[in-house]
Every structure is written in structure tokens, then in C-alpha cells.
Amino acid sequence: MIQKQLFDQTVGKLLMFFISLLFLLSCKTEMKNKVESPVPSIIRTNFGTTKNNEAVYQYTLKNRKGMQISILNYGGIITSWTAKNRKNEFDDIVLGFDNFTDYENKNPYFGAIVGRYANRIEKGTFELNGTQYQLPVNDNTNHLHGGLKGFDKVIWEVNTLKKDSMVGMELSYTSPDGEEGYPGNLNVFVTYALNDDNELSVTYKATTDQSTIVNLTQHSYFNLSGDFNKEILDHEVVLNAASFLAVDATLIPTGEIKNVKGTPFDFTAPKKIGRDITIEDPQLKFGLGYDHCWVLTDQSSENKFVASAYDPESGRMLEVYSTEPGVQFYTGNFLDGSLASKKGGFYKHRTGFCLETQHFPNAPNEPAFPSTVLNPNEVYESQTTYKLSVIK
Ligand code: BGC
Numbered sequence: 378m379i380q381k382q383l384f385d386q387t388v389g390k391l392l393m394f395f396i397s398l399l400f401l402l403s404c405k406t407e408m409k410n411k412v413e414s415p416v417p418s419i420i421r422t423n424f425g426t427t428k429n430n431e432a433v434y435q436y437t438l439k440n441r442k443g444m445q446i447s448i449l450n451y452g453g454i455i456t457s458w459t460a461k462n463r464k465n466e467f468d469d470i471v472l473g474f475d476n477f478t479d480y481e482n483k484n485p486y487f488g489a490i491v492g493r494y495a496n497r498i499e500k501g502t503f504e505l506n507g508t509q510y511q512l513p514v515n516d517n518t519n520h521l522h523g524g525l526k527g528f529d530k531v532i533w534e535v536n537t538l539k540k541d542s543m544v545g546m547e548l549s550y551t552s553p554d555g556e557e558g559y560p561g562n563l564n565v566f567v568t569y570a571l572n573d574d575n576e577l578s579v580t581y582k583a584t585t586d587q588s589t590i591v592n593l594t595q596h597s598y599f600n601l602s603g604d605f606n607k608e609i610l611d612h613e614v615v616l617n618a619a620s621f622l623a624v625d626a627t628l629i630p631t632g633e634i635k636n637v638k639g640t641p642f643d644f645t646a647p648k649k650i651g652r653d654i655t656i657e658d659p660q661l662k663f664g665l666g667y668d669h670c671w672v673l674t675d676q677s678s679e680n681k682f683v684a685s686a687y688d689p690e691s692g693r694m695l696e697v698y699s700t701e702p703g704v705q706f707y708t709g710n711f712l713d714g715s716l717a718s719k720k721g722g723f724y725k726h727r728t729g730f731c732l733e734t735q736h737f738p739n740a741p742n743e744p745a746f747p748s749t750v751l752n753p754n755e756v757y758e759s760q761t762t763y764k765l766s767v768i769k
Pocket of ligand 1: 707
């Protein structure tokens with residue numbers, strides 16, 4: 378009898394012990410989940426309507442580290458991108474607007490996918506297989522960023538993607554033959570994939586039914602401080618490039634590939650953007666600052682290191698890797714205080730910078746530059762990865 382009582386008591390205690398253990402374990406998992414999201418997520422919200430009455434949606438990707446990137450089906454525009462600073466606080470680090478109307482009417486390519494041809498083509502004209510093509514001229518005397526209605530201003534089809542450690546979107550768009558003057562029906566696919574290492578990969582693919590030219594890029598303006606009233610001049614930048622393309626007064630490459638050594642264009646070691654930007658230099662004068670294409674030292678089509686930018690105050694570090702041969706480093710020189718910031722105030726001169734990985738500007742008229750021609754039965758493929766981290 379006594380033995381049975383003792384046995385019952387022991388079983389009871391053991392049961393209580395296991396129940397408490399299970400309870401503690403479940404509390405621990407719940408607490409952990411509160412700090413990091415349980416699974417990568419993607420949510421869609423309405424963002425407005427275009428003048429042609431098309432619905433604009435914003436997709437917000439979130440990874441396990443809590444980083445959030447919002448992207449529109451219009452222009453594939455990244456409207457916001459949050460990253461932690463040294464104090465573990467998230468802030469939005471890309472310039473943009475808080476409403477669709479501004480994106481539709483006055484966007485200087487904030488966050489957009491740019492094509493068919495990112496950057497400039499001299500006088501908007503080029504010859505391909507014996508035919509001379511004329512594209513719209515929308516930047517002084519030149520064609521810029523795909524023309525009047527480039528890929529930054531069209532509605533893309535969206536497929537959402539979700540895997541165990543990645544959340545993303547596949548965007549597709551068919552650019553009809555003759556659109557903005559370009560030959561060939563072009564099928565374009567752009568994939569945004571955010572992983573749990575705070576890396577956003579942008580993968581581009583395109584095919585055509587006639588020979589054409591293609592040069593795609595992503596045009597986010599970063600300000601790693603998260604304070605868009607602050608200039609980006611204190612950011613320390615590295616560009617993995619020993620030379621850059623000299624330009625004329627309209628920012629068209631002259632054809633000269635200039636060594637950066639001894640010039641304000643040397644970013645081979647970390648240098649504050651503001652250190653040399655005001656030096657008397659004809660090249661800096663033409664761009665009102667940096668607005669040039671650097672020729673990457675590694676010209677391979679590996680996804681190699683291209684550039685980094687570091688904001689010493691917040692500790693945020695951005696690294697860029699790409700399969701492209703060049704990077705247009707633009708320091709927001711044409712921002713003039715006329716565009717309203719999503720955080721209040723206005724975007725002033727040099728409050729954002731872009732690292733636009735790409736083929737070289739005006740390549741269709743420069744036979745010595747890597748070719749941007751895409752023929753039927755070929756696939757245009759390109760990839761750029763942006764990685765955010767914190768330096769303690
Ligand atoms: C160009 C700049 C231009 C900016 C916005 C950059 O890619 O190089 O000259 O002002 O885009 O259009």
C-alpha cells in the first residue's frame with residue numbers, strides 16, 4: 378500500500394516535471410520568435426492607381442532578421458528598405474516617396490528597374506545590323522534610362538516566391554517591338570530575392586525575337602544614415618576599379634578609359650565621398666560631382682565584389698557584388714530640394730548615392746566597349762547582390 382502511494386507520488390512528480398519542461402521550452406521558442414520573425418513573409422497592399430487606371434501594389438518582403446524591403450509592381454521600384462544600425466535600431470535607408478502620385482509624376486528613378494538601356498546613348502541614335510535607330514532624346518541632347526516611358530514606368534507581372542530561407546518576387550514584362558524606338562519584342566524577367574543573411578539579389582534575364590540592345594540596372598538611392606536631411610558626404614566608399622570612363626559636358630563617354638591614380642576618382646581604398654568632390658576638376662564639373670561609370674578591375678562575369686559604402690556614425694555597411702563590367706557611381710548631384718521626402722522635409726543636393734551596376738554608357742556607339750547587343754536565341758543574364766551589415 379505504502380509502496381503504491383510512493384510509486385503514485387513519484388509518477389505524479391515526474392509528470393509535473395515534464396509538463397513544466399514543455400511549458401518552459403514553448404515559452405523560450407515564443408520569445409525567440411518575437412525577436413526574429415518565425416518565417417520569411419511577404420504581404421501585398423494597395424499603393425494607388427496609374428493614370429491608365431492600373432492597380433499599383435506594394436509587396437513587402439521580410440526575412441528572419443527583420444529586414445523589410447517594399448517593392449512596387451510599377452517600375453519594380455524599391456520604395457523602402459530597412460536595416461539595423463549599431464544600436465540594433467531599424468531605419469529606412471533608401472530615398473523614395475510616401476505616395477504613388479510622386480512616383481508617377483516626378484521620380485528621378487528612385488529605387489527603379491531601369492531599361493531597356495540604363496544610362497546614356499549619344500543623341501539617342503545607334504546602328505545595328507545596317508539599320509539606324511532613333512530613340513527619344515530625354516536628357517539634353519541624349520537618350521537616358523530607356524526613354525520617356527522606360528521599364529521604371531510600366532506595370533510588371535508579379536509572382537511571389539517563398540522558400541525556407543528566402544523570400545522574393547519574380548517580375549516579368551514584355552516590351553513590344555518598337556517601344557521607345559528599340560527593335561524586337563523583349564521578354565524581361567527580374568527576380569528580387571532576400572535571404573536571411575540580409576542579402577538582396579537582383580537577377581535579370583531577357584530574350585528577344587530580333588537583335589536589340591539591353592542594359593538593365595537597379596537605381597536605388599542609398600543614405601545609410603537613415604537621416605535623409607543629411608548629405609552622404611561622410612560615407613566611406615570603395616570602388617573595385619582602377620579606371621573610369623571620362624565624359625564630355627553631356628556626360629557621354631569620350632572613349633578614354635582613365636586611370637584613377639592621382640585623381641579625385643580614386644576609391645580603391647576607403648575614402649569619404651566628400652573628400653575630393655569639390656576639387657577643381659573638369660570631370661567633376663561635368664557631373665556636378667560624381668556621375669561616372671567606373672571600369673571594374675575584374676572584368677569577369679563572376680558575381681564579384683564591386684563596391685562598398687560605410688556610414689561610420691550608424692555603423693551600416695553596404696556591399697555590392699555583380700556580374701556586370703561597370704558601375705555608375707552617382708552622388709545625387711541633381712537633387713535640388715524640390716522633391717518631398719517620405720520622412721518629411723525635401724531631398725537636398727547629395728542626400729543619396731547610387732551604385733548602378735551596368736554595361737558602359739553609349740556602348741552601342743563605342744565598338745571598343747563590351748557589347749550590349751542581344752540576338753535572338755541568346756539570353757541576357759545579369760546579377761547584382763546587395764549585402765547589408767553593421768560594423769561594431
Ligand atoms: C545618371 C544621372 C541622372 C540620374 C537620375 C543617373 O544614373 O547618371 O546623371 O541624373 O541617374 O536620372
